[in-house]
Amino acid sequence: MTASAQKYTRQTLLDVQPLTPGLFTLRTTRDPGFRFRAGQFARLGVTKADGSVVWRAYSMVSSPFDEYLDFFSVVVPGGEFTTQLSRLREGDSLLVDRQAFGYLTLDRFVDGRDLWLMATGTGIAPFLSLLQDFDVWEKFERIKLVYSVREARDVAYPDLIAGLTQRDYLREHAGKLQFIPIVTREQHPGTLQGRITQLIANGDLEKAAGLELTPEHSRVMLCGNPQMIDDTRQLLKQRGMQLSLSRRPGQVAVENYW
CATH class of the missing domain: 3.40.50.80 (Nucleotide-binding domain of ferredoxin-NADP reductase (FNR) module)
Structure with missing residues (x-):
């Protein structure tokens, strides 16, 4: 396993729901080893066409006790990350950092x-x-x-x-x-x-x-x-x-x- 692979896991999108033209929710699988406290955030990664990975911080909407992870996103017009993220559909992959962060606990x-x-x-x-x-x-x-x-x-x-x-x-x-x-x-x-x-x-x-x-x-x-x-x-x-x-x-x- 490479050093980079140790820092994140590859999760599968279970559901993507557009709320408005500029807002959507997404649910992914959750690695059994991923732990967080309510109020914290994770770094999510999407892979671009050239193979590079873009990372952004997203708070978990879901409970620490849920078997899945829920996130809430805005679409930033022309945004490097959300443009890629908003194109993902059920079954696609999303990278999730192994460590949770944040102080709203x-x-x-x-x-x-x-x-x-x-x-x-x-x-x-x-x-x-x-x-x-x-x-x-x-x-x-x-x-x-x-x-x-x-x-x-x-x-x-x-x-x-x-x-x-x-x-x-x-x-x-x-x-x-x-x-x-x-x-x-x-x-x-x-x-x-x-x-x-x-x-x-x-x-x-x-x-x-x-x-x-x-x-x-x-x-x-x-x-x-x-x-x-x-x-x-x-x-x-x-x-x-x-x-x-x-x-x-x-x-x-x-x-x-x-």
């Missing part, structure tokens, strides 16, 4: 009462994995899943989100989760309109959640557009909420692998 917070999961676009992926982990529901009293997309049709995994609290192992915690969808480019019933940062600044997000963002009780995870992450971090910092580091526990955790 439950151990980022040593305390806290309320968990806020704030995502834009495909940044929802690690939070869906986290919400399939029983320990998250045990640790926090309230969970707010804040999901911002451009248009209402871009809201992905609605059935998974709606069905979480119907799972046998989560039914006793059904009242803990509130899903707060946000649409930025149109008005849509049942959603907030505006950017996450605007809705924090003007108080509308907390009003919709019926809960305040405070250093004492709130623990916030951010994933998605780098500008959203930076701007939201600044807003939270103004409220006394700091990035959680191994040497200094805090109230905010981020993932930014763009």
